[in-house]
Amino acid sequence: MRGSLHTGSYPCGDSPSPDRYAIDLSPQAGRGEVSDQGTTTMTAMLEMRNVSKSFAGVQALRDVNFSVHAGQIHALVGENGAGKSTLMKVLSGVYPHGSYEGTIIFEGEERRFRDINDSEALGIIIIHQELALIPLMSIAENIFLSHPPSKFGVIDRDEVYRRTRELLAQVGLRESPDTLITDLGVGKQQLVEIAKALSKRVRMLILDEPTASLNEADSAALLERLMAFREQGIGSILISHKLNEVAKVADHITVLRDGRTVDSIDCRAEPIQEDRIIRSMVNRDLAHRFPERSVKIGEPVLAIENWSVYHPIHPERQVIKNVNFGVKRGEVVGIAGLMGAGRTEFAMSLFGRSWGTNISGSIRLEGREIVLPSVAAAIDAGLAYVTEDRKQLGLILADDVRKNITLASLDQVAPGRVIDDIAELKVASDYRNRMRIRCSDVYQETGQLSGGNQQKVVLSKWLMTDPKVLILDEPTRGIDVGAKYEIYCIINELAEAGRGVVVISSEMPELLGICDRICVMNDGAFVGEFSGTEATQEKIMRAIMRNQRSNGNGVPEAAEMGGLQP
Structure with missing residues (x-):
């Protein structure tokens, strides 16, 4: 049945083996002492007691209790708007003492942070989803921008570079300290943010959706670093909507809903059912991750022929290569591909030529050839484009x-x-x-x-x-399973109303769950097409790899592939 997805059981924190936890919970690791009966008693590094916070009459947090131990990865999950980021902003001093109710105990003492500088001075470092790096400055300059080592009031550049190299080694980066941030991929930029946190003598690391914009390989590398910090006694708070990642690394999971704590799960004690987490998050059972709909596909509504686009800065480089593409009334068409395949460039070039130069080819809407020289013309014609960068x-x-x-x-x-x-x-x-x-x-x-x-x-x-045709570019990036389900329902409603819907997504389960047809893009061209019933993750990846080899590029390294999230 289309629209269903098996949700299995995951052992949290990799493996619940006694050996692993005997190591993690040893006194040397800073995680407590083991009693004669084999049970572990630990004093929390952080305790947040009865925290409440409201905005303009809206209660964001209601008597939340939350604790983290040294050397523990504590995952904080919930729907968007559940209060996760608000709770962390209270902890980090973004919302100062007096603007909320409740108590923060850190390393045995009550703390009343006036701003983020107060929390950072104690080693509580928050890394937000939107990275706080300056693109045209180097790695070293970004890491030590607020606290450069100095001698006699002058920045000690030798010490800056020495310490930067040490920090980059700790997070697994081999780049030169002189490398500009703009020359790094998003995954490496995230690691630079962590290196910056380490430079501030981090004791408690807060990561807000750290893998939301990362490909699978970069996500895995970041999670590996997080597990390495656990062995160093650093406490970590992980906010994430990717439940498979949470289940892989978390020692404990707290679920927030409507600003309240609704579930607390010790991942050392039992394997965790993903369905349980989802049920706690949304307060209902999701028998299917993707809603069912009756498929009634009609006549073609959009047809693209011989579409070519060149790079706006490097006009000699052809990015979209003589593409043919179409969508019918009532049809949901997915576009799969690796990062850099040209999916977003293709969509933006269609939408009033908002990306690219030297664009050629034809667009037919409801059988009539049209020209879309501007975004306004595209809107008037009946096209809409939901950008990936909202x-x-x-x-x-x-x-x-x-x-x-x-x-x-x-x-x-x-x-x-x-x-x-x-x-x-x-x-x-x-x-x-x-x-x-x-x-x-x-x-x-x-x-x-x-x-x-x-x-x-x-x-x-x-x-x-x-719109007659709606193009959705990464429509569910960085949002929770409940909100995703609602957006899938909206997509179904649009299709059932006879609109054509195009979905660009890096999450293969999403494409497989909601699309009637999936087109596979690689290197600016479509290299495969599958109906929704015959498409599989293996077939999609095989089409991409086959094209990589036929281009003479070889199979790309996992760390450089980007894109599809299985």
Whole structure:
């Protein structure tokens, strides 16, 4: 049955073998003492007691209790908006003492952090999902930007480079300290962030969605580093929506829902059912990870022929190579491929030539050839594109929900070229209710919303344009399983209404679960196509690898492949 996905049992923290925990829990590792009866008694490095926090009348945290021991990886999971990031901002001093209720005990003493500098001085370091690195500065400059070693008031560059090399070795990077951040991939940038944390004598490391933008190989490398820090007695708090990764490395799992602690799981005691975590997160059973729908595919709605695109900065480089592509009414078509295959470039070039140069080829919409010289022309024709980077390209975070929803359809709420505030409020409120956007009201700043609710605002913006074809680029990146399910339902509703839907995703289970057809892209060309019923992860990867070999490039190294997340 299409739409179902087996959810199995995972032993948390790799293996629950007694030998492993005998080592991890030894006094030398800083994780407690073993009694004569074989039970372990430990004093928590961190305790957060009865923490509550509210924003503009919305209760974000309600009497949350949370603790972490030295040398422990404690995973914090929950839906977007459950309060995970808020709790960590309380801990790290982003929300200072006095702005919340409750108590923080760190290394046996009550702490009242005034700002993030206070928490960092004790070794509590938070790495946010959006990396805080300066692209045009070197690795060394980024690591020691706020606390450079100095002699007589002058930066000691020899010491900076010596310590940078040591830190890079600790996180497994071989790059030169002089390497610019802009020349690194996202995975290596994440490791630089961890090196920066180590430079501050980290005792408690908080990672907020550290693998959300990483490929499988980079994610595995980062998790390996996290497990190595465990052996050094560093406590780690891992916020992640990737439950397979949580199950692999976590010693303990705490589940938040609606700002409350609803489940606490000791991963050393039992294998963990993924279904249990999901049920705790969303307060309901998900018999299927992907919703069922009745498939009724009609006539072609979009047809692309001989589409070619060249790089906007290197015009001699052809990025999209004579591509033919189409989608029918009521059809969900997936585009699979490795990072750098050209999927996003292809989508953006279609959407009013918003990426690329020297673009050629034809576009037929509902059988009629059209020309789309601009984004405005694409919207008018009936195309919509939901970008993979919602924060930078999809939303104006400083504006409220109302303005973001109507942004692409101002003509509908601005008769006589003057915005009708009442009409705008009504439309935005309707989409808020329809899309179940969790916010205090439509006047709330969009940047204050969780990732899943921000994504719903982006979708609302483009649904308001009433598109014939909707292109979704990584539509569920960085959002939880409950919000993902809701977005899958929206995709199904669009297809059942006769729209054509194109989904670009790096998660193969997602493509296999929601698509009627999957096209495989590699090196700017489509190299395979499978129906939803015949597609498998193996077939998709085989098509990519076969094309790699036929191009004479050889099979790429796992660390450089990027892209598809099995």
